Structure formats: C-alpha cells, structure tokens
Amino acid sequence: xxxxxxxxxxxxxxxxxxxxxxxxxxxxxxxxxxxxxxxxxxxxxxxxxxxxxxxxxxxxxxxxxxxxxxxxxxxxxxxxxxxxxxxxxxxxxxxxxxxxxxxxxxxxxxxxxxxxxxxxxxxxxxxxxxxxxxxxxxxxxxxxxxxxxxxxxxxxxxxxxxxxxxxxxxxxxxxxxxxxxxxxxxxxxxxxxxxxxxxxxxxxxxxxxxxxxxxxxxxxxxx
Amino acid sequence: xxxxxxxxxxxxxxxxxxxxxxxxxxxxxxxxxxxxxxxxxxxxxxxxxxxxxxxxxxxxxxxxxxxxxxxxxxxxxxxxxxxxxxxxxxxxxxxxxxxxxxxxxxxxxxxxxxxxxxxxxxxxxxxxxxxxxxxxxxxxxxxxxxxxxxxxxxxxxxxxxxxxxxxxxxxxxxxxxxxxxxxxxxxxxxxxxxxxxxxxxxxxxxxxxxxxxxxxxxxxxxxxxxxxxxxxxxxxxxxxxxxxxxxxxxxxxx
Numbered sequence: 452x453x454x455x456x457x458x459x460x461x462x463x464x465x466x467x468x469x470x471x472x473x474x475x476x477x478x479x480x481x482x483x484x485x486x487x488x489x490x491x492x493x494x495x496x497x498x499x500x501x502x503x504x505x506x507x508x509x510x511x512x513x514x515x516x517x518x519x520x521x522x523x524x525x526x527x528x529x530x531x532x533x534x535x536x537x538x539x540x541x542x543x544x545x546x547x548x549x550x551x552x553x554x555x556x557x558x559x560x561x562x563x564x565x566x567x568x569x570x571x572x573x574x575x576x577x578x579x580x581x582x583x584x585x586x587x588x589x590x591x592x593x594x595x596x597x598x599x600x601x602x603x604x605x606x607x608x609x610x611x612x613x614x615x616x617x618x619x620x621x622x623x624x625x626x627x628x629x630x631x632x633x634x635x636x637x638x639x640x641x642x643x644x645x646x647x648x649x650x651x652x653x654x655x656x657x658x659x660x661x662x663x664x665x666x667x668x669x670x671x672x673x674x
Numbered sequence: 675x676x677x678x679x680x681x682x683x684x685x686x687x688x689x690x691x692x693x694x695x696x697x698x699x700x701x702x703x704x705x706x707x708x709x710x711x712x713x714x715x716x717x718x719x720x721x722x723x724x725x726x727x728x729x730x731x732x733x734x735x736x737x738x739x740x741x742x743x744x745x746x747x748x749x750x751x752x753x754x755x756x757x758x759x760x761x762x763x764x765x766x767x768x769x770x771x772x773x774x775x776x777x778x779x780x781x782x783x784x785x786x787x788x789x790x791x792x793x794x795x796x797x798x799x800x801x802x803x804x805x806x807x808x809x810x811x812x813x814x815x816x817x818x819x820x821x822x823x824x825x826x827x828x829x830x831x832x833x834x835x836x837x838x839x840x841x842x843x844x845x846x847x848x849x850x851x852x853x854x855x856x857x858x859x860x861x862x863x864x865x866x867x868x869x870x871x872x873x874x875x876x877x878x879x880x881x882x883x884x885x886x887x888x889x890x891x892x893x894x895x896x897x898x899x900x901x902x903x904x905x906x907x908x909x910x911x912x913x914x915x916x917x918x919x920x921x922x923x924x925x926x927x928x
Binding site: 452456457460461462463464465466532535536537538539540541542543544545546547548549551552553554557558560626629630633634635636637638640643 | 696698748750751752753777779782783784785847849850851852854879882883885886889890891892893894895896897898899900901902910911912913914915916917918919920921922923926928
C-alpha cells in the first residue's frame with residue numbers, strides 16, 4: 452500500500468478533507484479569538500497590537516504559508532470530490548430521497564464550500580491583500596486594520612454579505628466538524644454524541660462571533 | 675387493521691435493455707388487496723400486461739421474506755418504499771390508499787447499470803466481497819464454537835453488521851452513490867471477530883480499492899444510507915471502517 456494508493460482512495464481523499472478541516476477549524480478559533488479584541492472597546496488598540504503580532508513576526512508568517520497550503524488542499528480536494536461524487540449517478544431520480552435521515556446542509560457541503568470560497572475572496576480583498584501589499588508581502592509596516600474594519604463595515608451591503616458568508620460557514624461547520632472525526636475513525640457512540648453536540652455548539656459560537664463583528668461596527672456599538 | 679381494496683396508478687420505469695434510454699409508463703391497477711405485498715401487486719400488474727400482449731415488467735426478487743437482498747425498487751422516493759427497516763417484498767399494500775399514484779424506479783447508480791426495467795446489475799457488490807469479504811479456512815475439521823473466546827459486545831456488534839443483506843439500498847439512497855455502508859458492514863463484521871484477524875489488514879485495503887474501481891462515490895457521512903437500510907445497519911460502521919483503513923494502511927508491511 453503506497454502513500455499514493457492511500458491518498459487517492461476514496462477513504463484517503465476523505466481523510467485529507469477531515470484533517471485539513473480540523474486544521475482550518477483551529478485557525479477559526481485563533482482568528483475569532485484575535486478579532487474579539489475589537490470588543491475591548493479601546494479604539495482598536497488591543498486589536499491592532501494583536502494583528503501586529505501576527506503580521507510582523509516571522510513565526511506566524513511562516514505558519515500563514517501552512518494555513519494557505521491547508522486551505523488550498525481543502526478547497527481543491529473538496530471540489531474534486533464534489534465533481535466526482537456528482538458524476539456517480541448518471542440518471543437522476545424522478546422523486547428525490549430528500550431529507551430522510553440526512554440534513555440539507557450535510558448534502559450541500561460542496562455548495563456551502565463554494566459560497567465560503569467566494570466570501571473568502573471578498574474578505575481577503577478587503578483586509579488581507581491591502582495589508583500585506585502595504586507590507587510589501589514581507590515584514591513591513593501594516594495598515595491600521597481597526598480603521599479599515601470600521602470603514603469597510605460602514606456599508607450595509609458589505610455587512611449583509613459578511614453575515615451571509617458567516618452563515619454559510621456555520622452550516623458547513625455544523626456537518627464538517629462531526630464528519631471530520633467520523634472520517635478519522637471515531638466510531639464509539641459516546642464520543643460521537645459528544646462530538647456532534649460539540650460541533651453544533653462550535654458552529655453556533657463561531658458564527659455568532661464572526662457575525663457580531665461587522666454588526667458591532669455597523670450598529671455603532673464600538674467607540 | 676381492516677382489509678380494503680384499492681385502485682392505483684403505478685408509474686413504472688421501463689427500459690428495454692442497458693443501451694435503451696428508457697422512460698416512465700403509467701399503468702392503472704384495479705382491485706388490489708391491502709393484504710398483498712408490493713411484489714404481489716406487480717405480479718398482478720404483470721399478469722394483466724401478459725393478457726394484454728405487452729411485455730411484463732422485469733424486477734428482481736427471490737425469497738420474498740426479507741432476507742435474501744434480491745428485491746430492490748425505489749418506491750415513491752425511497753429505496754424499499756415508505757416503511758422503515760423493511761424490504762420491498764415485505765412492504766404491504768396497506769401502506770397505500772385508494773387512488774394513490776406510486777412511482778417505481780430502479781436503483782440509480784453508475785455502478786449499478788440497469789439491465790432491464792427495474793432490474794439492475796449489482797455484481798459490483800459480489801466483486802467487492804471477492805476482494806476480501808471472507809475468511810480463509812483451508813482445511814481441517816470445524817472446531818468447537820466455544821473454543822475461541824469472543825468479547826460479547828464485539829460479537830453483538832459483528833452480528834449487527836452481518837445483518838447486511840447486500841441489497842444496495844444504501845447506494846440507491848446516497849447522494850454520492852457510495853457503497854460505504856455496505857462495505858463497512860462487511861469489514862466490521864469480520865474485523866470484530868478473531869476469525870477475521872489474519873486477513874484484517876489486506877481485507878479492508880483490497881475491498882476499498884475494489885469499491886473505488888467499481889465506480890461508487892465517496893462517503894460524506896450524510897446518514898441517508900442508515901435511514902433507508904432495511905436491516906438498520908448503523909452508520910457507525912463507516913467510522914469503524916475508516917479506523918480500520920487508517921490502521922491498516924499505516925501499518926501494512928508494503
């Protein structure tokens with residue numbers, strides 16, 4: 452059994468999705484945690500120093516490359532799996548099996564993933580790209596990201612798109628979190644029940660945290 | 675439950691052979707007893723078609739007592755019809771009422787090509803079993819059953835997995851046409867028993883490779899398979915299969 456055989460098998464491909472998924476979940480925790488500094492309500496002082504730590508230090512910047520690698524792997528493998536899975540039924544049913552035994556979002560991971568990707572492109576064009584290009588893509592001086600957030604989230608349609616993007620992420624996580632552990636072989640009932648509940652809690656908390664950020668700016672909850 | 679007769683419209687998928695495009699044809703059926711099984715209703719319809727000089731509907735069936743896994747049929751949007759934990763042959767007409775239109779389709783999956791009408795070729799499952807779903811006992815007498823101590827929980831879980839009759843409803847219900855519930859039942863059944871131990875690693879690796887070769891999709895843990903399985907095979911078997919696969923691929927000699 453070569454590595455190639457393992458990772459090109461259907462189970463191996465799912466393993467790639469599961470491991471990169473958990474990796475990206477860990478990133479979300481860091482991202483949400485750091486961004487939550489805006490609620491220190493100190494005019495962005497704490498938030499900007501956090502952002503500075505992530506942007507101007509060599510170690511987080513090297514880790515950032517790993518993050519992109521994981522993200523790309525998750526996106527490319529995900530799209531390939533979705534296309535392949537969709538091709539496996541030549542003739543569609545006249546009557547669909549529908550929601551029996553499965554949730555709509557568990558069957559829509561591909562579409563939700565594409566929505567998140569589109570949102571991600573917009574999100575990175577808003578913040579990551581202007582900031583990194585200002586830094587010369589090295590360790591140069593950053594822009595005032597708090598001011599940038601304030602400016603971006605002053606427009607209603609942007610706030611709406613961000614909220615919808617975060618909701619897509621929430622539903623993607625509601626299935627992805629628990630599914631990743633099943634793919635990694637967690638079959639014990641007691642762990643699965645725990646992980647499923649934990650997954651739902653995590654999806655709700657992460658979605659709320661991210662949704663509250665543009666809303667806080669738009670609704671003027673911050674100084 | 676009170677007995678009643680009903681008149682129905684049965685909308686059936688008709689397809690001459692694997693090359694034919696096929697399409698739905700609606701047939702009226704009269705005076706169907708609520709005590710009949712679904713397959714008996716099709717038998718009645720076929721008798722009528724023969725009298726009319728038309729080609730009877732081809733469908734798979736064998737034991738008609740819910741244990742052989744031959745009957746299939748995707749009835750009104752669910753493999754094996756509306757009842758839970760039930761095969762088509764054990765579905766009775768009391769599940770329907772007078773005037774109903776019943777849509778009957780074959781299993782739809784690239785790996786299960788239609789042979790004719792409602793019959794599909796499920797030999798892909800046979801080839802998956804041939805790839806490792808067995809234990810090799812080459813010679814000698816049968817040993818005493820109690821000479822091998824087996825953990826009761828494992829024996830129970832193995833037996834629950836061995837309930838799989840290989841009908842293919844899981845593939846038919848899965849949005850990816852994945853055979854993972856079937857495969858995982860077969861792998862879990864033997865992986866949980868000491869008799870399965872000698873071929874434990876090669877079994878899971880070879881069976882997954884064969885499943886991929888047959889053109890089934892990948893599992894996305896949606897749970898549709900478990901909901902439609904006539905033998906209530908648990909989806910936790912799929913996670914167990916994943917564990918077996920990871921363990922076996924990491925520790926295989928080659």
